[in-house]
Amino acid sequence: MLKKSAAAVFVVAGVSVGAAPAYAIPAVVALEQYAFVIDGALSHYTTDGGTLGGAPAGVDLSGFDPGSGSTHGTGLGDITIAVSGPGDHYVGIFVDHEISEVANTFFNETGAKSDPSDPASGQTWEIDDPDIGGSNFILGDLLAQSLPNTNFIPGATTDVSMAMAYDFVLGADETAVVSFTISDVAPTSRFFLPHFDPGGGGPPGDPPPEKTIYLSGHVSTGSIPEPGTLAIFGAGLLALGGLRCARRQPRPSCRGARRRRGRRRRTPLPDAPIRRSRRESGPAWCD
Numbered sequence: 001m002l003k004k005s006a007a008a009v010f011v012v013a014g015v016s017v018g019a020a021p022a023y024a025i026p027a028v029v030a031l032e033q034y035a036f037v038i039d040g041a042l043s044h045y046t047t048d049g050g051t052l053g054g055a056p057a058g059v060d061l062s063g064f065d066p067g068s069g070s071t072h073g074t075g076l077g078d079i080t081i082a083v084s085g086p087g088d089h090y091v092g093i094f095v096d097h098e099i100s101e102v103a104n105t106f107f108n109e110t111g112a113k114s115d116p117s118d119p120a121s122g123q124t125w126e127i128d129d130p131d132i133g134g135s136n137f138i139l140g141d142l143l144a145q146s147l148p149n150t151n152f153i154p155g156a157t158t159d160v161s162m163a164m165a166y167d168f169v170l171g172a173d174e175t176a177v178v179s180f181t182i183s184d185v186a187p188t189s190r191f192f193l194p195h196f197d198p199g200g201g202g203p204p205g206d207p208p209p210e211k212t213i214y215l216s217g218h219v220s221t222g223s224i225p226e227p228g229t230l231a232i233f234g235a236g237l238l239a240l241g242g243l244r245c246a247r248r249q250p251r252p253s254c255r256g257a258r259r260r261r262g263r264r265r266r267t268p269l270p271d272a273p274i275r276r277s278r279r280e281s282g283p284a285w286c287d
């Protein structure tokens, strides 16, 4: 990140020439740091540490742009976290984005809570500056599993960071997928936290436009079928398949399917993979 004093001088210089809002330069969203707290375990990734792109077990970042090493990503996209095991679980994230930092600094931004919506049951959140006298209190609150549903910087223009978490209980046969989305499109049906940059600054005549990103989340739980249940279900399918094959007349239709399958290549061509259509593979109940 830029030093606050140097960047502030740059902004003042941009304003002093009376730059018109031409918006030739797009707003730039960059992820400075992020962290997970999953059942008490903290995993923190930063540009300073050159650890962007990392994630603990169970976290899927394939739909997210975290950056790599010390190179910023946008920090936009979907993060999914899978957890299982009976008992209480706590899954949360911390994100520190900087918007149009080069043009107008990382500390001209504001955070808010979506209004009038409230967090879902078990959902908590916090907004704060991540560097207050060298301390990252918001990350500390996340690690303590005690996000207070508070914006500690209401109306202030500063370095904005956000945290959101879910506290929930799973049964012995349940699993959960916790999803967090950070987008520049406002959610329409969920509680969310907006992070706003007013734009401005930059080269004379080319200020970036205002930009808002939104953090939202969702948790879904499901049951894991027990092995005994799967065995019963599988036996039922086999019995049903046998009954349907016995009723099917004439039986040569099944033999015809076997003949068709006998002519099928066993190894796909390297440059022409064979697509197995339902017709080609024959009725499944004939196996």
Ligand SMILES: [Ca+2]
Pocket (backbone or CB within 6 Å): 001, 032, 096, 097, 098, 106, 130, 159, 160
């Ligand atoms: Ca920051």
Ligand SMILES: [Ca+2]
Pocket (backbone or CB within 6 Å): 098, 099, 100, 101, 104, 105, 106, 107, 108, 109, 197
């Ligand atoms: Ca900014």
Ligand SMILES: [Ca+2]
Pocket (backbone or CB within 6 Å): 032, 096, 097, 098, 106, 159, 160, 161
């Ligand atoms: Ca920030």
